[in-house]
Amino acid sequence: DAKTTQPTSMDCAEGRAANLPCNHSTISGNEYVYWYRQIHSQGPQYIIHGLKNNETNEMASLIITEDRKSSTLILPHATLRDTAVYYCIVRVAFSGSTGKLIFGQGTTLQVKP
Amino acid sequence: NAGVTQTPKFQVLKTGQSMTLQCAQDMNHNSMYWYRQDPGMGLRLIYYSASEGTTDKGEVPNGYNVSRLNKREFSLRLESAAPSQTSVYFCASIPVDRSYGYTFGSGTRLTVV
Numbered sequence: 001d002a003k004t005t006q007p008t009s010m011d012c013a014e015g016r017a018a019n020l021p022c023n024h025s026t027i028s029g030n031e032y033v034y035w036y037r038q039i040h041s042q043g044p045q046y047i048i049h050g051l052k053n054n055e056t057n058e059m060a061s062l063i064i065t066e067d068r069k070s071s072t073l074i075l076p077h078a079t080l081r082d083t084a085v086y087y088c089i090v091r092v093a094f095s096g097s098t099g100k101l102i103f104g105q106g107t108t109l110q111v112k113p
Numbered sequence: 114n115a116g117v118t119q120t121p122k123f124q125v126l127k128t129g130q131s132m133t134l135q136c137a138q139d140m141n142h143n144s145m146y147w148y149r150q151d152p153g154m155g156l157r158l159i160y161y162s163a164s165e166g167t168t169d170k171g172e173v174p175n176g177y178n179v180s181r182l183n184k185r186e187f188s189l190r191l192e193s194a195a196p197s198q199t200s201v202y203f204c205a206s207i208p209v210d211r212s213y214g215y216t217f218g219s220g221t222r223l224t225v226v
Contacts, residue, residue, distance in 0.1 A: 034214060043203050043217030044156065087155065101215060102172075103155035
């Protein structure tokens with residue numbers, strides 16, 4: 001699985017968009033980008049994933065560059081409850097794979113009033 | 114509610130004692146995983162089970178054993194607990210098509226004294 005690099009920490013004002021970057025320059029063609037978050041030592045929560053097209057769901061948007069070497073998770077209107085550690089993970093997704101997730105250190109996002 | 118259930122939520126062991134952490138999911142997922150998380154660290158994979166009847170080692174399997182009892186249940190056993198195994202343990206599962214990512218349990222907080 002490709003390695004990812006994320007900033008250690010970021011701040012965001014409440015109500016503003018939070019943009020969390022992730023570099024994955026060694027990503028392979030069949031590897032997906034996954035985002036999870038962990039609030040207060042709870043179990044990690046799945047946010048979104050994508051292959052090469054931009055994706056959006058009720059929680060967030062995922063923007064993947066055309067060369068797929070980096071991506072950005074966007075929380076459009078951050079709230080205090082979005083304060084968490086955000087993990088960007090790159091791996092092969094579908095059948096035939098063992099499905100392992102390798103977590104790095106993640107980005108600690110602090111949403112401030 | 115559908116999800117991943119872990120028991121117990123908290124446990125204190127003396128060095129050398131044994132115990133089994135239980136995990137059950139009711140989402141008919143094929144693959145199940147055990148992770149540990151030490152303070153200030155990301156998650157590290159201990160063992161996983163890609164399907165019923167199979168188990169494989171992850172990054173940090175030493176000192177642990179697992180049993181995939183059936184499709185629903187995946188237990189983690191510490192045969193002789195050591196202080197280095199003090200951690201928060203998370204169980205996770207994922208469906209075959211991996212369409213919406215992993216579902217994690219709420220964790221077991223284990224202290225070995």
